[in-house]
Amino acid sequence: MFCEGILLNAGFPDDAYARYAVEGTYATTNLATFKAIAKKYPGRPRDTILRDLVASQPGNEGKWFAAAKDAGFFELAIELANRSPSDPRTLIRAARDFAEERPEFALAAGMTALRGIANGCGYDITGIDVLDAYAAVMAAAGAAGMDETAVNADMRALIAASHGGGEFVGRVLARQPRQRLRRDGPASAARAAGTALRIR
Numbered sequence: 001m002f003c004e005g006i007l008l009n010a011g012f013p014d015d016a017y018a019r020y021a022v023e024g025t026y027a028t029t030n031l032a033t034f035k036a037i038a039k040k041y042p043g044r045p046r047d048t049i050l051r052d053l054v055a056s057q058p059g060n061e062g063k064w065f066a067a068a069k070d071a072g073f074f075e076l077a078i079e080l081a082n083r084s085p086s087d088p089r090t091l092i093r094a095a096r097d098f099a100e101e102r103p104e105f106a107l108a109a110g111m112t113a114l115r116g117i118a119n120g121c122g123y124d125i126t127g128i129d130v131l132d133a134y135a136a137v138m139a140a141a142g143a144a145g146m147d148e149t150a151v152n153a154d155m156r157a158l159i160a161a162s163h164g165g166g167e168f169v170g171r172v173l174a175r176q177p178r179q180r181l182r183r184d185g186p187a188s189a190a191r192a193a194g195t196a197l198r199i200r
Helices: 002-009 013-024 030-040 046-055 061-070 074-081 088-097 103-118 127-143 148-160 166-174 186-191
Strands: none
Touching: 002 013, 013 030, 013 046, 030 046, 030 061, 046 061, 046 074, 061 074, 061 088, 074 103, 088 103, 088 127, 103 127, 103 148, 103 166, 127 148, 127 166, 148 166
């Protein structure tokens, strides 16, 4: 914006940010918006910018998950995804991509995706999405050295506490053959039909 530029050029970045940065910056994606503001205001902490953007859209916190994740704010990303719905497929991709590098983050993202699906979030969700989420969760759990039985128990509790789509998730997982997740990653495991979760 013209006025924002005047303030920045005059050496008043704090005034420019407070008046124009969040309300006056728009890009094609939330991540692009965040990057545009961070570029204009290099002296302002990046996490502060992101939190200000999130606060400007109350009720849409989950839509900032990808921006927080791509900016490297992994804990904040999970926090946002748990405050309002986030696209399950975005969460599943994050869980798959970070299963080895950041297993705790990947586990949280995958579990949040499954909870979202079980509660009816997402568009045109299929059984493949459920299996992909489950495979990513189990890959992350394995990388983190977690007990598979405990993770399955957490998933059963998650499904039991859900509203709407819990039966769908449970049926998809219960139909799969009981086999251990292969160590060559969640994509291969999904192709192999995943590891079974027995819903009692």
